[in-house]
Every structure is written in C-alpha cells, then in structure tokens.
Amino acid sequence: YLVLFDDVWKENFSDEIKHALISNNKGSRIIVTTRNMKVAEYFKTDFPVHIHELQPLSSEKAWELFCNKAFIFEPGKQCPIVLADMSNEIVQKCGGLPLAIVAIGGLLSTKPKNIFEWEKVSRNLRMELERNVHLTSLIRILSLSYDDLPYHLKSCMLYFGIYPEDYSINRKRLTRQWMAEGFVKNGETRPL
Incomplete structure (x- = not known):
C-alpha cells in the first residue's frame, strides 16, 4: 500500500x-x-x-507551477505577453513557496486577464507580506518544496x-x- x-x-x-x-x-x-x-x-x-x-522551488519550477494554476483556462496554460512582467513579479514575491504560488495562481485564474486586476493583486500581496508579522513567519514555515x-x-x-x-x-x-x-x-x- x-x-x-x-x-x-x-x-x-x-x-x-x-x-x-x-x-x-x-x-x-x-x-x-x-x-x-x-x-x-x-x-x-x-x-x-x-x-x-x-527547499523553495527553483525559478523555473515556480513559474511552471504558477502558469499551470493561473492560466489553467488558457490555451497551453501559457502566460499572455501583456501579463508576463507582472506575473514574474508575483512569482518572485511568492519566494518559491508552492503553497503561496498555488494560492495566488488559483486566485488569479478567476480574475480578468488584464494589468489593472493583476497589479491590484500584486500590490495587496506586497502590503500583506510587509505588514503581517504572522504571515511572514508562516511564509518561513511554508518554505517547503520538493527539491x-x-x-x-x-x-x-x-x-x-x-x-x-x-x-x-x-x-x-x-x-x-x-x-x-x-x-x-x-x-x-x-x-x-
């Protein structure tokens, strides 16, 4: 078994x-x-x-996981060119943490695929990470990967x-x- x-x-x-x-x-x-x-x-x-x-995911694996979640309904699960820079910024903020990437990617999969919506999520993510001490320690705890x-x-x-x-x-x-x-x-x- x-x-x-x-x-x-x-x-x-x-x-x-x-x-x-x-x-x-x-x-x-x-x-x-x-x-x-x-x-x-x-x-x-x-x-x-x-x-x-x-350990945290490599940049390549983090990007792959993010695209699989955020662009689940897009052909080939590819990131649209207009969202590439913003998507990379969001993935970097997740620090290679699979749980964070899956959560943010899942959230973004439900949002319109435009810069305005994605910048709003990115800005809120940054503010939450900076001000929430408990979230910071949670992120350290969640710094798990399969590497x-x-x-x-x-x-x-x-x-x-x-x-x-x-x-x-x-x-x-x-x-x-x-x-x-x-x-x-x-x-x-x-x-x-």
Whole structure:
C-alpha cells in the first residue's frame, strides 16, 4: 500500500494510525507531510522514518507551477505577453513557496486577464507580506518544496497537485497514471 497523509498537525498522529497499517514487508510506504517537525520526530517512535526537509522551488519550477494554476483556462496554460512582467513579479514575491504560488495562481485564474486586476493583486500581496508579522513567519514555515526529494519522487509528488483538496485517490488508478506519464515503469521496484 501507499498512504499519503497531507498537512498533519497533531503530534501523536502516528498513535492513531499505527494499528490500522499492517507491516507486510511488501514495500508499503506511508508519506506524511507536515510543517511541524515534532510530528515527524514523533513518527520515529512507531515507524522507520526518513525525513526530507524541503527547499523553495527553483525559478523555473515556480513559474511552471504558477502558469499551470493561473492560466489553467488558457490555451497551453501559457502566460499572455501583456501579463508576463507582472506575473514574474508575483512569482518572485511568492519566494518559491508552492503553497503561496498555488494560492495566488488559483486566485488569479478567476480574475480578468488584464494589468489593472493583476497589479491590484500584486500590490495587496506586497502590503500583506510587509505588514503581517504572522504571515511572514508562516511564509518561513511554508518554505517547503520538493527539491530534496529523490528525483523519481519529484514528479510523483507534483502529480498530486492535479487532484482537488481532500479527494480520495484510488491507488491502482494513480499508479497507472504515473506509469502512463512515464514517472514509474511497470515492474520497477524503487523505494518510495
């Protein structure tokens, strides 16, 4: 099995799930994402753990993610030329933080594709970042990325972004989709 628990905050969460997950020595894996290092440390009491502390996205990956979200309804998910400079400025303000990029990109996907609307969002983003101390610390906490993941997991983790939040994903279907995308090969046995 492959089980993904996203955005876990409860420190003793592993106590709640350990009896439901059998150890069958067949390559099963549990992936837990958290912004709380205490959660990761607590998992060590019940499971063999490998912790990946993530870094911000590269400029190229940040731009790609932004375009996929902000221009989801545009042909080829391409940024219109008139919005290129403003879009780059917005992406830079997100500091390579996937959550910030997805949130701002999602917001902008619903806005008219004109400079006036996008400048308004950019200006409000800058003011909020500058004046909100809690948001600044949140941004530091959210400075997570997938850069430190092994290469074969990067595409797989990004693939979860196509699903809506709280969507139940069928494991076999997901595996077939990953195979169709070329992320994993049939019969391949690399550790997750």
